[in-house]
Amino acid sequence: MLTTIRVEAHKLWRKPRTYLGFAAISGLVTLCLIAVKYENPLRHVERYLAQDFIMSGSFVNAVFLVHNLIEILAFTFLPLFACLVLGDLIASEAADGTLRTILCRPVSKAALVASKYIIGAAYAVSLTIFSGVLGYLLGRAFLGRGSLLIFSDGIWIFNEQSALLRLLAAYALVSASALAVGSMSFAISTFLSNSNAAIVGGMGLLYTSVALGAIDYFKFLRPYLIPTYSQAWHRLFVDPIDTLFLLKSFGVLLAYAAVSFGIGLIIFVRKDVLT
Amino acid sequence: MDEVVIQTNNLTKSFGRQIAVRDLTLRVGIGDVYGFLGPNGAGKSTTIRMLLGLIRPNRGEALLFGCNISKNRREILKDVGALVEAPSFYKYLTARDNLRILSRLSGGCTEKRIDEVLDVVGLLDRANDKVCTFSHGMCQRLGVAQALLPQPKVVILDEPTSGLDPQGIKDMRELIKWLATEQKVTVFLSSHLLHEVEQVCNRVGIIHRGKLLAEGNVDQLLQRKTEVVEFTVDDASRAAEVVRHFEWAEITAVNTSRMEVQVAHQRIPDLNRSLVNEGIGVFSITPKTVNLEELFFDIIRNTSGDVNNNPS
Numbered sequence: 184m185l186t187t188i189r190v191e192a193h194k195l196w197r198k199p200r201t202y203l204g205f206a207a208i209s210g211l212v213t214l215c216l217i218a219v220k221y222e223n224p225l226r227h228v229e230r231y232l233a234q235d236f237i238m239s240g241s242f243v244n245a246v247f248l249v250h251n252l253i254e255i256l257a258f259t260f261l262p263l264f265a266c267l268v269l270g271d272l273i274a275s276e277a278a279d280g281t282l283r284t285i286l287c288r289p290v291s292k293a294a295l296v297a298s299k300y301i302i303g304a305a306y307a308v309s310l311t312i313f314s315g316v317l318g319y320l321l322g323r324a325f326l327g328r329g330s331l332l333i334f335s336d337g338i339w340i341f342n343e344q345s346a347l348l349r350l351l352a353a354y355a356l357v358s359a360s361a362l363a364v365g366s367m368s369f370a371i372s373t374f375l376s377n378s379n380a381a382i383v384g385g386m387g388l389l390y391t392s393v394a395l396g397a398i399d400y401f402k403f404l405r406p407y408l409i410p411t412y413s414q415a416w417h418r419l420f421v422d423p424i425d426t427l428f429l430l431k432s433f434g435v436l437l438a439y440a441a442v443s444f445g446i447g448l449i450i451f452v453r454k455d456v457l458t
Numbered sequence: 459m460d461e462v463v464i465q466t467n468n469l470t471k472s473f474g475r476q477i478a479v480r481d482l483t484l485r486v487g488i489g490d491v492y493g494f495l496g497p498n499g500a501g502k503s504t505t506i507r508m509l510l511g512l513i514r515p516n517r518g519e520a521l522l523f524g525c526n527i528s529k530n531r532r533e534i535l536k537d538v539g540a541l542v543e544a545p546s547f548y549k550y551l552t553a554r555d556n557l558r559i560l561s562r563l564s565g566g567c568t569e570k571r572i573d574e575v576l577d578v579v580g581l582l583d584r585a586n587d588k589v590c591t592f593s594h595g596m597c598q599r600l601g602v603a604q605a606l607l608p609q610p611k612v613v614i615l616d617e618p619t620s621g622l623d624p625q626g627i628k629d630m631r632e633l634i635k636w637l638a639t640e641q642k643v644t645v646f647l648s649s650h651l652l653h654e655v656e657q658v659c660n661r662v663g664i665i666h667r668g669k670l671l672a673e674g675n676v677d678q679l680l681q682r683k684t685e686v687v688e689f690t691v692d693d694a695s696r697a698a699e700v701v702r703h704f705e706w707a708e709i710t711a712v713n714t715s716r717m718e719v720q721v722a723h724q725r726i727p728d729l730n731r732s733l734v735n736e737g738i739g740v741f742s743i744t745p746k747t748v749n750l751e752e753l754f755f756d757i758i759r760n761t762s763g764d765v766n767n768n769p770s
Contacts, residue, residue, distance in 0.1 A: 190559050198550055280546025284604070287510055287542060288563040289535040456512040 187290060187298035195302055204264055204306070208314045215255060216321050219248050228332070244329035245322030246346040252318045253350070253416065257357045261314075262389055263382075265307040265365025270381030272299045273451065274372040277458040286456055296451045300369060300444055307365050311358045315350065333420045341420070349424075353416040356429070359436035360413035364389050366443035373447040376458060412436050461488040463612055463644045464509065468518035471504055478504040480668045481518070486646055486661070491638045493659035493676075494648040495754060501668040502648040503543055506616050509646070510540055522612065536564065539610035541618060545601025549590035553581055553600055556589060557607060564608040575603040578633065594621040602633065613637060614646045619654055627654065634658045652751040664757055671757050679753055686710060686746040687726055689717045692739035700736050701729065718746065 195201050223243055273296065276282040285295065331346035333339040341349065368385025372378060392408040395401045405411050415432035418425050464486035471479045479501040486492040496502045507513040509520050511531040520527045522534045547556045554572060561567040576582040579599040584592070592600065598621055605613055615634075619627045635658055637643040649655050655662060656676060663673040672679060691697045694717045701707050701717070706725055711718040721729060726743065733740055 186562055190562055193559065194548060194551075197548075197555070280544060281548060283512065283542055284546050284560065285563060286512055287535065287538075287540040288560060289532040289565070290563050291532060455514060456507065 184291075184294040184298060187294050188301060191298045191302040195306060201306070204268070204310050205313060208264075208310055209317060211256065211260065212252060212314060212317045212321060215252055215318070216248060216325060219243055219251060220325060241327070241329060242332040244326045244331075245319050246329070246331040246341075246343055246350060248322035248326060249315055249318045249350050250331060250333070250346075250353075250420070252314055253353055253357055256311075256314055257360065257413070257416065261307075261311050261357060261361040262364035263386060264310050265361040266368040266382045266385040268307045268310075269300070269303045269365035270368030270372045270385055271378040272303045272369060272372065273447075274376050274378035274381055277376040277456075278378070280458060283456055283458060292452045293448060296373070296448050300366075300447070303369070304362055304365070304440075307361055308358045311354060311361055315354045319347075331420075335417065335421055339420060339422065349419045352429070353419050356416040356419075356433055356436070357413075359433055359440070360409065363409055363413070363436045363439035363443070366440040366447070370443040370447035370450070373451040373454070409436065409439060462486065462521075463488050463490075463523060464492075464646055465521040465524075466505070466509070466518065467521070469505065469508060469515050469520055470517040471501075471508060471513060471515050477668050479508070479515075479665075482665070482668070482670050483518075484663050484670055484673055486644060488644055489638065489642060490661050491634060491645045491647065491659045493655035493662040494646065494665065495650065495652065495655055495662055496648075496665035497650055497758075500665045502650075502665060503616055504668075505665070506540075506542055506614055506646075506648055509614060510535070510538070510542065512542070536608065537611040538614060539605030539608060539612070540614040540616075541598075541601040541605045542614075542616045544620070545597045545604075547589045547597065547600060547604075550588065552586050552588055553592070553603075554585045556600070557604055560604050561607050567607060571607065571609075575606045578606060579603045580629065595623060595626045598622055598626070599629075602630070606637075610643065612644045612646065616648045617650070618647065619649065619651060627651075631658050652754050656751075664754060666758050685723050685726075686718055686720050687729075688742075688744045688746055689719065689730075689733070689740060690715055690742040690744070691717060691733065692741070696736070697733055697738050700733055700738065704729070704732070 220243070228242075273282070276285070286292065328343055330343060331341045331349075333341070364385050367388050368381045371384040372381035375381060375384075389409060393410045396405050396408045396410050412432035412435045415429055418429060462485050464484070466482050466484050469479055469482040470477070482501075482505060494502055494505070504513060508515050509522065509527065511527045511534075514528060522538065525534055527534055547553075548559070551559070553576065557572045557575070561572065573582060573585070576585050579602050581596060581599055581603065584596065589597065589600070598618065602615070602618060605615065618634075619630050622630060631654060634645055634647065638645055638658075647655065647659065659676060661673070661675055662679065664671045689697060692715070694712050694715055697717050698709055698712045701709055701719055707719050707721040707729055709717060710720050719729065730740060730743060
């Protein structure tokens with residue numbers, strides 16, 4: 184299997200489209216930086232706080248930018264990127280016919296699909312991490328360092344070190360969430376052999392889950408829906424942290440990813456190669 | 459047949475209600491160049507995919523080197539090179555990189571071997587060009603190169619001359635002959651180009667609507683028909699009247715000076731004697747050779763009714 188993983192990694196890094204994901208993330212991060220720097224969303228709050236507190240520095244800093252990036256990217260962009268990557272792994276090769284070329288070789292179908300998933304998942308997670316790292320570096324360069332100000336059932340202020348640790352945990356949760364949605368896309372792609380249908384299907388399932396979770400009539404479904412857990416990262420920015428719920432959320436999201444991968448694997452191994 | 463390399467037993471595959479291949483039983487011996495003939499949609503590619511383990515049969519089995527492909531796919535494919543339908547490669551990679559990737563999946567090979575196969579198909583000078591710059595014919599040749607890469611004992615080629623120009627077709631024909639004679643590789647070749655198959659194959663199987671209609675040595679199959687002989691005479695209509703008296707001869711065509719008769723080889727002198735005895739001048743007797751194309755259409759014409767009526 185190590186050989187197939189290496190082959191998949193080699194193909195991914197030689198594919199020009201791979202770098203489009205990083206370019207798109209860089210563009211989004213830059214846009215957020217410009218918006219935060221020139222719009223200063225906290226200007227009214229800082230003015231209000233200055234009436235009662237002595238303010239030094241600014242809450243519009245690197246960690247504020249990174250927190251905002253999660254807010255913007257977590258729900259739509261990162262799951263979409265994960266779907267674009269994972270939903271395309273099998274379907275595009277099936278459409279191009281290269282899957283047939285590979286499977287005429289003495290390659291295990293299970294090893295092939297597992298290798299593709301591992302490389303695709305690593306790429307999707309690396310995009311998520313890249314957005315955070317780039318945001319922090321650009322934030323430090325253009326906004327400076329400082330504490331993180333959060334409004335969530337009150338006002339919370341975390342020093343930079345604490346904020347960074349919480350942001351790190353938040354990125355882990357957001358990555359698991361993107362992976363869960365992307366894995367559903369992957370399972371659909373093995374069944375339909377169509378990347379567009381897989382991407383729309385994965386995102387469609389996410390939005391359907393959000394809609395179901397918002398309707399009281401279906402509240403019994405909430406413990407089983409991805410959005411219940413994908414939004415859990417917000418709870419990292421309060422004190423005390425509900426560690427148990429966060430660990431459960433992380434576990435449920437990974438379980439979603441694992442089950443989706445398992446379904447995709449079974450379908451792929453059993454399916455005839457007709458393309 | 460010394461040793462059977464490819465064998466199918468009652469191989470059957472259906473897609474929904476459509477039966478693509480039904481009860482297919484064929485044998486390919488070691489060293490054979492086996493032509494698998496059939497019109498489009500006959501079930502050739504489905505059979506090849508089942509031979510390679512890409513499709514699971516509903517019934518029956520496909521054996522390569524005596525082992526069932528469904529149970530020993532990875533082991534079997536180590537000794538098999540294949541080109542299935544249109545060749546597909548990673549267009550953003552060079553020809554050499556594509557072969558490197560595919561060789562790694564077959565256990566690896568040396569750069570020298572990659573150069574060798576590229577040289578065999580005439581692509582060595584384009585080895586470092588991206589596949590996206592290749593024509594269809596060049597992709598087809600690269601497809602053959604990747605099939606030869608692991609030094610296979612069996613090569614399975616699905617319509618290998620598809621999209622090639624006349625020179626490319628000739629090169630492919632020479633390559634297949636070279637594989638069989640010099641490299642001692644067993645070749646299983648599907649095609650609907652009967653002329654090509656006749657020139658390179660020693661055995662053929664004819665498939666139509668999923669059913670194998672005939673199988674055997676090319677020479678034997680071509681001889682199995684009753685011979686058609688063309689008589690050039692001074693009065694073809696009178697000659698035809700004479701021939702109509704014989705039950706063992708059948709007129710297939712007549713014009714003013716020529717008459718075609720379907721007759722067993724040993725009866726030709728009798729027929730000639732009868733014509734001369736009736737005062738008909740016979741200028742020439744020419745046996746009309748049957749080629750694979752005529753045989754193919756003859757078999758399909760004669761059996762299509764059976765196939766249509768065969769209960770599925």
